[in-house]
Amino acid sequence: MAEIITKDSDEFKELTGWIKKTGKAVENATVRIRPTIADEHYLKGDDVCRKLHISRRTLQTLRDEKAILYTSIGGTLLYPESGLYEVLKKNYRDFRRFMK
Template sequence: MEVITIEKKTFDEMNEKFERFVDRVEEICRRCGDKGLGEWLDNQDVCRMLNISPRTLQTLRDNGTLAYSRISQKIYYKPRDVRRILPVVEERRKEAGYRKRTI
């Protein structure tokens, strides 16, 4: 283990700067409100909301109908984007049902 010594004055200055940094970060978080992951939906949430399969969800992503964000290997969606495409999904469901009945 390596030990590093610094003057108390230097330590106090570093500590004070760190405290100011923490205060600034907390203020930014308060100003921005809760824009964290709590507002985002995952694949399972979206499939449940739209009553679609994971494969259909993949198609919506692939053809650009539904915007998404990828963090590591997980995909997230904004609730407003999901609500925006709800009429599109319902219309496609009606069209598919109509085609099935006419055959």
């Protein structure tokens, strides 16, 4: 005789638990994936602010002053990751040498 599985059965609860864990894993993986265009990784504005520890207003100022590269696709501003690294390298100052 076949066993009937209901929403209250342990098997059903275990299965739904696995489905929820899988869904969370997919969500987490999706967040880490960055879009690439012509082998370049692009970041959205919120990602740039988080990585550089700056406000959205500061990001706007950097755009206005043409200090960072960006492109607009479908109304979304995207920032080439390599361009951000170039700006950081160009403007890097080692303040530790002044602390001695």
